[in-house]
Structures are given as C-alpha cells and as structure tokens.
Amino acid sequence: MALIVHKYGGTSMGSTDRIKNVAKRVAKWHDAGYQIVVVPSAMSGETNRIIGLAKEISADPDPRELDMIASTGEQVSVGLLALALQALGKKAVSYAGWQVPIKTDSSYTKARIASIDDAKVSADLADGKIVIITGFQGVDDLGNITTLGRGGSDTSAVAIAAALKAQECLIYTDVDGVYTTDPRVVSDARRLNTVTFEEMLEMASLGSKVLQIRSVEFAGNYRMPTRVLSSLTDPLMPLAEEIISGTLISFEEDTNMEQATITGIAFNRDEAKLTVFGVPDKPGIAYQILGPIADANIEVDMIIQNQSVDGKTDFTFTVPRGDYNKAMEVLNESVKAHIGAGNIIGDAKVSKVSVVGVGMRSHVGIASQMFRTLSDEGINIQMISTSEIKISVLIDEKYMELAVRALHKAFELEAA
Ligand code: ASP
Ligand code: MG
Numbered sequence: 001m002a003l004i005v006h007k008y009g010g011t012s013m014g015s016t017d018r019i020k021n022v023a024k025r026v027a028k029w030h031d032a033g034y035q036i037v038v039v040p041s042a043m044s045g046e047t048n049r050i051i052g053l054a055k056e057i058s059a060d061p062d063p064r065e066l067d068m069i070a071s072t073g074e075q076v077s078v079g080l081l082a083l084a085l086q087a088l089g090k091k092a093v094s095y096a097g098w099q100v101p102i103k104t105d106s107s108y109t110k111a112r113i114a115s116i117d118d119a120k121v122s123a124d125l126a127d128g129k130i131v132i133i134t135g136f137q138g139v140d141d142l143g144n145i146t147t148l149g150r151g152g153s154d155t156s157a158v159a160i161a162a163a164l165k166a167q168e169c170l171i172y173t174d175v176d177g178v179y180t181t182d183p184r185v186v187s188d189a190r191r192l193n194t195v196t197f198e199e200m201l202e203m204a205s206l207g208s209k210v211l212q213i214r215s216v217e218f219a220g221n222y223r224m225p226t227r228v229l230s231s232l233t234d235p236l237m238p239l240a241e242e243i244i245s246g247t248l249i250s251f252e253e254d255t256n257m258e259q260a261t262i263t264g265i266a267f268n269r270d271e272a273k274l275t276v277f278g279v280p281d282k283p284g285i286a287y288q289i290l291g292p293i294a295d296a297n298i299e300v301d302m303i304i305q306n307q308s309v310d311g312k313t314d315f316t317f318t319v320p321r322g323d324y325n326k327a328m329e330v331l332n333e334s335v336k337a338h339i340g341a342g343n344i345i346g347d348a349k350v351s352k353v354s355v356v357g358v359g360m361r362s363h364v365g366i367a368s369q370m371f372r373t374l375s376d377e378g379i380n381i382q383m384i385s386t387s388e389i390k391i392s393v394l395i396d397e398k399y400m401e402l403a404v405r406a407l408h409k410a411f412e413l414e415a416a
Pocket of ligand 2: 009010154
C-alpha cells in the first residue's frame with residue numbers, strides 16, 4: 001500500500017476548527033487506500049509565544065531549556081489531531097520525536113537529524129493506524145530534546161518521508177504552491193506546476209520562504225518527490241484534483257519541465273555590505289578578513305575583491321542584515337590587529353535580487369538581459385554573483401521591488 005506523508009503548517013493547524021479540517025482531509029486520503037503519516041507544526045503563533053515566555057525570564061536563555069520549551073507547541077498539535085481523527089472513527093496515534101525516535105545531534109535550536117527509526121511507525125501503519133509525529137523536534141544521544149531550527153517541521157516531514165520510503169511528501173501550507181516570485185510584490189506572479197529541486201534550493205536560500213531550506217536538501221539527497229499545496233481548499237475536494245494541485249519539486253530528468261529559461265525571481269531584503277579599502281594584496285588576506293567573521297558565526301554571502309593597484313585592493317562582502325553590527329565590530333578589530341588596512345565602510349540598506357532557472361544552462365544572454373533591464377530602470381548594480389542556475393545582484397534596497405517587477409516582466413514570467 002502506498003505511503004504518503006502530509007505536513008501541515010502552523011496556519012493550517014491554527015484553530016480547533018482548522019484541525020478538524022485537517023483531520024477530514026487526512027481521513028479522505030486514508031479512505032482512498034493510502035497509508036498516512038502526518039507531521040504538523042505548532043498552532044500558528046504558538047512557538048513565538050512560548051519562546052517569548054522564555055525571553056521574559058532570560059535575555060539569553062540556555063539553548064537546552066529553550067528547546068525543551070519550543071518543542072511543546074508541536075506536542076499539543078499532534079495530540080489534538082489524533083483526537084480529531086479518532087472523532088472521525090479513525091485509528092490514530094501521536095508521537096513526540098523522542099518516542100519514534102528521531103535522533104539528532106546535540107546542537108540545540110538548530111539540530112540536524114541523524115537517523116529515524118521506522119519500526120514503531122511501520123507497525124502502526126500495518127495495523128491500519130494513521131500516525132502523527134511532531135515536526136520540528138528530535139532527541140540527541142543522551143536523551144535531550146532538540147529542535148531543528150525555525151520552520152523545521154518541513155525538514156521533519158521530508159526526512160520522515162525519506163526514512164519510511166514514502167511515495168510522496170505533501171507540504172500543506174497557506175499558499176497554493178511555489179510562485180515565479182512573491183505575489184505580494186508582483187500581483188501577476190504565476191504558480192509553477194513543477195520546479196526542479198535545484199531551483200527550489202536556490203530560491204529557498206535566496207529568500208523564498210515557502211520551505212525551510214534543509215527540507216529541500218533532504219528532498220534532493222533522498223530524491224523524495226515533495227509537493228507544496230494549499231490546506232485552505234475544501235478538505236473534501238476530489239482526491240484526483242488534489243493530487244495534481246500545488247507545485248511539485250521534481251528531479252529534472254524525471255519530468256517534462258515547463259519551457260522557460262528563467263523559472264523565478266527571488267529576493268532578499270535583509271542584506272548588508274561591508275568594504276575594507278586599501279587591503280594589501282597578498283596571500284592570506286581573504287582568510288584574515290573572513291576567518292574572524294566565520295568564527296563569530298556570521299554567514300558571508302557575496303564576496304568581491306577588486307584588481308589591485310600598487311599592491312592594494314578593496315575587499316567587499318555581504319552578511320545578513322541582523323548580523324551587520326556584529327560583523328562591523330569583528331571587522332574593525334581584525335583589521336586593526338592584523339591587516340593594517342585603511343578604511344572600513346558599510347551599508348545596511350541593500351537587497352539582493354536573483355533570477356533563477358535551470359534553463360540558464362542551455363541559454364546564453366540571460367545576464368545581459370538582466371543587466372539591461374536594471375539599467376533601463378536606472379538601477380545601479382553594486383555586486384554580482386552567479387552560479388550555474390542563478391544570477392544575483394546587490395542593489396539599493398529602495399529599488400528592490402522595482403527591480404523584481406521589471407525582471408518578472410522582462411523574462412515574461414507573468415500569468416497568461
Ligand atoms: N513551530 C516551529 C516554528 O514555528 C516549526 C515549524 O513551524 O515548522 O518555527
Ligand atoms: Mg513553515
């Protein structure tokens with residue numbers, strides 16, 4: 001019997017009425033002959049609320065205790081959903097991560113899944129039960145409860161689907177799929193029927209918030225077909241329609257992709273840029289600048305080092321805006337201590353806009369079309385970075401939405 005994993009986000013689990021709707025949908029799938037494992041998030045707002053309580057007591061809460069607290073939202077969800085399914089006459093059983101168990105490492109608040117034991121769950125499924133497992137949480141080797149980072153239920157669901165060799169992982173959320181860009185910025189953004197795993201990975205890392213990036217990595221590593229679809233439709237809609245709705249994250253060679261060179265425009269508003277001027281152009285400099293930044297646990301994204309003039313060069317890089325002040329401090333110290341370079345300047349009002357598409361591999365001229373479009377709008381490009389399937393530019397944040405709209409139009413991504 002085919003096994004399907006369903007994941008429901010916080011909005012979908014947001015009230016007891018919504019949970020009853022989730023139960024109806026799950027029961028419908030079960031009635032159609034599928035084995036079902038459900039992985040819900042905490043009810044919307046709940047994780048924020050309980051983390052807020054911790055912060056009322058401590059400005060810098062002990063991460064172990066924070067995970068003990070943060071993980072409880074999902075425990076309420078699974079119990080409520082089990083009750084709702086039982087009320088519909090289904091056999092349903094809920095488990096916390098440690099009961100499965102879902103083993104993780106011990107990095108509290110951002111733990112990584114190490115293994116998932118399928119024995120108990122498989123036995124329940126064989127017994128006709130619907131199994132409901134908490135998203136977001138796991139347990140380390142010593143029995144401590146861990147969480148997988150905010151938005152981590154997506155990762156739980158895909159990892160559970162992979163461990164149980166499910167046919168598909170369905171991520172039910174408050175949007176009906178993955179769009180060419182954020183519909184709040186471009187009103188005629190179009191829903192994609194399919195997106196390749198690689199494109200999804202780029203879009204997730206470039207700022208699209210539909211899925212937690214690690215869940216996409218799991219989907220890719222285990223080749224788990226994963227579909228993003230709406231939980232806000234009629235829970236009793238015909239299964240045949242539901243099965244093909246949303247956006248399927250696919251593996252390029254398996255599907256007939258939509259014929260477009262560019263698949264989407266991603267953006268990230270919250271970037272910041274730091275530049276060190278007059279850096280001596282000699283071995284070890286990049287490491288001396290970026291090593292301390294990495295040691296401070298700050299993620300560096302784009303990097304540019306200019307051609308040197310008279311043995312000196314400029315070195316620019318970007319970091320998430322939330323880390324800007326810290327990065328500036330670290331940079332000031334390390335430059336003073338080791339490099340003896342000139343000025344440091346920064347700009348925390350920059351945004352990154354990217355065009356993404358596997359079609360880039362087989363089409364030339366995407367970069368020039370992108371740059372022409374931005375130039376036509378009078379938008380200055382501060383930095384550029386590329387991969388095989390994306391081109392990103394850093395621009396003044398004032399022009400971010402304008403750039404996204406212009407590029408969406410230039411690459412003809414709008415709905416027909
Ligand atoms: N409840 C957790 C959070 O709010 C995990 C999730 O929703 O995916 O981040
Ligand atoms: Mg989420």
